[in-house]
Amino acid sequence: MTLIDKKLNRRSFLKVSTLAGGGMMLSFSWLAGCKPTPEQVLTMPKEWFEINSYIKIGENGAVTLFNPNPEFGSNVKTSLPMLLAEELDVDWKNVFVEQADFYPKRFERQFTGGSQGIRSGWVPLRTAGATARQLLVNAAAQTWNVPATEITTNTGYLEHKGSGNRAGYGEVASLAGTLEAPDPETVKLKDISEFKIIGNSKKNVDGSKIVTGKPMYAMDHKVEGMKYAAIVHPPAFGMKIKSFDEASVTSLPGIQDVFSIKLFKEGFERHAFDTTTFPEIIAIVGNSTWEVMQAKKALKADWEIAPESNFKMSGWGPDVSEVKVPSGLENSSTHSEKMAEYITKPGNILRKDGDPEGAFKKASRVIERTYTAPFLAHNPMEPINCFADVKGDKAIIYGPSQIPDFIHGTVANSLGLEKENVQINLARMGGGFGRRAYSHHLTEAALISQRIQAPVKMVYTREDDMTAGVYRPTYSATYRAALDENNNLLALHVKAGGIPESPIHANRFPAGAIDNYLAEGWQIESNITIGAFRAPRSNFIAGAEQSFLDELAEEMGKDPIEFRLELLKRAETNPVGKDNDYDPKRYAGVLELVRDKSNWSNVPNGISRGVSAYFCHNSYVAEVVDVSIKDNQPVVENVYAAVDCGIVVNPDAAANMGEGAIIDGIGNAFYGEMAFENGAPTKRNFDTYRMIRHSEAPKKIEVHFVDNKEDPTGLGEPLFPPVFAALGNSLYKATGKRLYDQPFQPQLIDMKNLRM
Amino acid sequence: MAQYNLTINGKSLNVDVDPSTPMLWVLRDHLDLVGTKFGCGIAQCGACTIHLNGNAVRSCQLPVSAAENTEITTIEGISENGDHPVQKAWLEHDVPQCGYCQAGQIMSATALLKSNPSPSDEDIDNAMNGNICRCGTYTRIKAAIKTAAKSA
Ligand code: FES
Numbered sequence: 001m002t003l004i005d006k007k008l009n010r011r012s013f014l015k016v017s018t019l020a021g022g023g024m025m026l027s028f029s030w031l032a033g034c035k036p037t038p039e040q041v042l043t044m045p046k047e048w049f050e051i052n053s054y055i056k057i058g059e060n061g062a063v064t065l066f067n068p069n070p071e072f073g074s075n076v077k078t079s080l081p082m083l084l085a086e087e088l089d090v091d092w093k094n095v096f097v098e099q100a101d102f103y104p105k106r107f108e109r110q111f112t113g114g115s116q117g118i119r120s121g122w123v124p125l126r127t128a129g130a131t132a133r134q135l136l137v138n139a140a141a142q143t144w145n146v147p148a149t150e151i152t153t154n155t156g157y158l159e160h161k162g163s164g165n166r167a168g169y170g171e172v173a174s175l176a177g178t179l180e181a182p183d184p185e186t187v188k189l190k191d192i193s194e195f196k197i198i199g200n201s202k203k204n205v206d207g208s209k210i211v212t213g214k215p216m217y218a219m220d221h222k223v224e225g226m227k228y229a230a231i232v233h234p235p236a237f238g239m240k241i242k243s244f245d246e247a248s249v250t251s252l253p254g255i256q257d258v259f260s261i262k263l264f265k266e267g268f269e270r271h272a273f274d275t276t277t278f279p280e281i282i283a284i285v286g287n288s289t290w291e292v293m294q295a296k297k298a299l300k301a302d303w304e305i306a307p308e309s310n311f312k313m314s315g316w317g318p319d320v321s322e323v324k325v326p327s328g329l330e331n332s333s334t335h336s337e338k339m340a341e342y343i344t345k346p347g348n349i350l351r352k353d354g355d356p357e358g359a360f361k362k363a364s365r366v367i368e369r370t371y372t373a374p375f376l377a378h379n380p381m382e383p384i385n386c387f388a389d390v391k392g393d394k395a396i397i398y399g400p401s402q403i404p405d406f407i408h409g410t411v412a413n414s415l416g417l418e419k420e421n422v423q424i425n426l427a428r429m430g431g432g433f434g435r436r437a438y439s440h441h442l443t444e445a446a447l448i449s450q451r452i453q454a455p456v457k458m459v460y461t462r463e464d465d466m467t468a469g470v471y472r473p474t475y476s477a478t479y480r481a482a483l484d485e486n487n488n489l490l491a492l493h494v495k496a497g498g499i500p501e502s503p504i505h506a507n508r509f510p511a512g513a514i515d516n517y518l519a520e521g522w523q524i525e526s527n528i529t530i531g532a533f534r535a536p537r538s539n540f541i542a543g544a545e546q547s548f549l550d551e552l553a554e555e556m557g558k559d560p561i562e563f564r565l566e567l568l569k570r571a572e573t574n575p576v577g578k579d580n581d582y583d584p585k586r587y588a589g590v591l592e593l594v595r596d597k598s599n600w601s602n603v604p605n606g607i608s609r610g611v612s613a614y615f616c617h618n619s620y621v622a623e624v625v626d627v628s629i630k631d632n633q634p635v636v637e638n639v640y641a642a643v644d645c646g647i648v649v650n651p652d653a654a655a656n657m658g659e660g661a662i663i664d665g666i667g668n669a670f671y672g673e674m675a676f677e678n679g680a681p682t683k684r685n686f687d688t689y690r691m692i693r694h695s696e697a698p699k700k701i702e703v704h705f706v707d708n709k710e711d712p713t714g715l716g717e718p719l720f721p722p723v724f725a726a727l728g729n730s731l732y733k734a735t736g737k738r739l740y741d742q743p744f745q746p747q748l749i750d751m752k753n754l755r756m
Numbered sequence: 757m758a759q760y761n762l763t764i765n766g767k768s769l770n771v772d773v774d775p776s777t778p779m780l781w782v783l784r785d786h787l788d789l790v791g792t793k794f795g796c797g798i799a800q801c802g803a804c805t806i807h808l809n810g811n812a813v814r815s816c817q818l819p820v821s822a823a824e825n826t827e828i829t830t831i832e833g834i835s836e837n838g839d840h841p842v843q844k845a846w847l848e849h850d851v852p853q854c855g856y857c858q859a860g861q862i863m864s865a866t867a868l869l870k871s872n873p874s875p876s877d878e879d880i881d882n883a884m885n886g887n888i889c890r891c892g893t894y895t896r897i898k899a900a901i902k903t904a905a906k907s908a
């Protein structure tokens with residue numbers, strides 16, 4: 001048994017009675033039931049009893065568990081309730097799962113991003129389950145008049161051997177709901193060896209709804225009297241609205257109104273996640289989506305160059321910073337030129353070990369390579385949209401948001417309402433990938449609804465979505481290695497930056513493994529908005545670093561896995577410098593596992609193979625990609641991944657997400673690219689922005705997890721960064737051509753001259 | 757505006773909409789059949805796939821005026837209880853991640869299996885290439901189609 005973390009916040013264990021009357025339950029149907037599905041073994045109970053914020057139990061033993069975090073496809077809606085169910089000790093088939101709305105008084109961390117869902121829920125949610133179980137035990141003890149310590153539980157049942165008493169949870173739930181919650185510090189959690197649910201795959205709790213097309217997304221939401229809204233934003237970064245002609249659309253069929261909205265009040269101190277490209281946009285309101293989309297095309301609007309602007313930002317760390325938005329219409333060709341200047345310009349020193357300059361002077365050979373990657377659009381399958389109903393001093397918002405907490409204050413401020421009167425309900429999201437961490441669309445829909453004093457659903461077209469910014473930045477990294485006459489590695493130098501941020505994680509591998517090491521960063525300002533994109537920064541730097549190490553291994557005449565293992569051995573036994581933020585042993589562990597699972601040195605006929613490994617979000621991943629060449633084009637045959645993310649809660653779902661991250665990586669490596677001409681994105685929809693499709697997916701993906709007892713770490717992101725280099729390195733083997741610039745595919749179109 | 761009588765999932769339904777309105781929006785906004793999804797609006801993503809007389813079509817490109825006197829099936833209509841072999845295979849393989857593309861994927865897959873009960877990998881790629889899955893569930897979709905082909 002493990003004692004739980006003493007620092008645990010008590011908020012999760014508050015009773016609903018202390019909150020009732022707070023006026024917050026605008027739509028939060030706390031004790032109302034969810035609809036039973038045919039597979040459910042138990043029928044809906046007549047009455048639910050609340051045990052704590054996450055758990056209610058019916059008189060018949062049915063259990064409802066609330067998933068606190070927003071669901072965007074990483075399956076937290078299944079895996080987080082599994083943590084509750086494990087410690088509550090119930091039969092998973094008697095569990096209903098409901099999505100909690102945004103409710104900060106009840107739930108501590110309603111946040112999907114940074115691969116932290118399971119990691120941060122690991123202790124609090126198991127504790128919530130264990131505390132609820134203890135309440136049921138206490139209720140049984142009271143009922144039977146026996147000591148609580150003599151009562152045992154077994155999948156939904158309580159038993160007292162001495163007296164022969166036995167009862168289902170449902171029989172004592174009503175009493176348990178009235179008892180004082182035990183101090184979480186006194187509640188013990190199960191030992192790993194006692195787990196029955198954690199580690200055993202459970203199907204997606206929304207699976208049946210998804211395959212039958214039930215409404216689940218904000219896009220599907222509809223209420224009586226709801227209006228539809230489309231938006232029009234300036235056509236380019238660095239432009240703003242000059243004027244628009246209302247009459248050009250108001251007479252069109254089904255159109256009710258057209259007006260502009262300003263997202264922020266004058267002088268508002270923005271939150272770091274308030275990122276939006278266009279703080280003023282035009283809204284067209286009407287009777288149906290199609291009508292407002294048609295009016296969008298007809299709207300006559302004039303745009304002008306936006307001057308340089310500034311705003312204050314807080315909410316990310318203690319400081320308020322001044323953010324400058326430069327003026328100008330930017331071009332991808334200029335971006336590339338400016339980034340290339342940094343190959344020779346000095347950057348900011350982020351880490352230095354030993355005497356790298358001296359080692360480079362002594363070197364008998366220096367290898368230098370520069371890697372680049374373009375801006376990327378997130379392109380979640382469900383375009384940006386949001387439902388809002390603002391009337392008088394109350395607002396209800398139902399929207400796709402990864403982090404409602406970060407936008408809550410902004411929405412309230414823009415509406416001029418009290419935060420307590422702005423209720424955000426959480427819709428299932430049709431993908432996120434970081435894009436919906438920036439929830440400006442919630443403010444937009446709310447302002448439109450407030451203006452028309454009616455419920456509204458605002459829908460971006462795919463073009464609006466793709467051209468509204470908040471992209472993955474463009475990056476460049478130059479790696480240099482100094483070798484002596486015997487091909488020993490003397491020093492490594494990385495200088496990397498981007499528009500507008502550097503991708504360097506200075507204390508990650510290979511820092512700590514090389515005596516003379518130098519990391520420099522730089523950034524170039526821009527008015528193109530950027531944001532988190534699956535494994536921010538890692539998603540570029542992993543590809544550059546692991547491609548360079550591959551080339552270096554070849555130059556040094558070493559097997560690429562062996563070379564990495566040698567470096568990791570050095571970092572483990574005699575680490576260089578301080579603050580190395582990875583565990584070399586676990587890092588080596590995934591390389592060894594992937595070597596084993598892919599049968600690394602036994603390359604099948606017609607296959608070319610590449611490897612890569614990376615550490616991010618507290619997890620370690622190594623990947624091997626196999627490609628073949630058919631009709632002069634590369635085909636990805638197999639991908640083997642070895643993952644160390646600690647205990648895996650829901651293995652099959654975890655594998656699914658890993659497969660998705662790998663396919664995502666292959667797609668972006670081959671095709672992903674956003675470019676700009678005079679500030680305007682050159683790609684607006686999937687006809688020009690190429691996405692990976694069925695025929696381009698690997699034929700086989702194997703995701704292997706290291707079996708260990710470490711607490712769980714991140715999973716949604718860590719399988720993504722290593723793919724780029726594993727693919728690039730396998731393509732080199734197949735074609736004889738090293739690929740330094742993403743996307744790869746345009747460089748492979750004419751492969752006739754390549755070695756094959 | 758004009759009146760249209762449509763046959764959707766075996767039911768006869770009336771709508772009063774502009775003739776140019778794509779079936780996607782007729783289904784979603786006017787008939788509350790929201791299982792059919794909007795992804796791109798230009799026939800590039802497949803999220804809006806429905807069956808028109810048994811064939812998979814992109815409903816974002818099908819004006820309501822062209823849908824009269826046809827049989828339309830949507831994700832809501834491929835089975836009574838969500839137990840079409842393709843739906844069952846999808847659950848068995850736990851295919852969905854965000855789930856948003858899956859109705860379209862299932863509609864393309866059911867149309868494929870109707871015309872080709874045991875498709876090869878290449879047949880699957882050809883039939884499914886118009887359906888993007890941003891979450892990358894392609895390998896599971898392929899496996900589920902093969903399972904459904906066996907059980908149908
Ligand atoms: S919405 Fe019709 S194909 Fe994308």
Ligand code: FES
Nearest residue numbers: 854855889890891
């Ligand atoms: S499951 Fe998310 S787009 Fe396919």
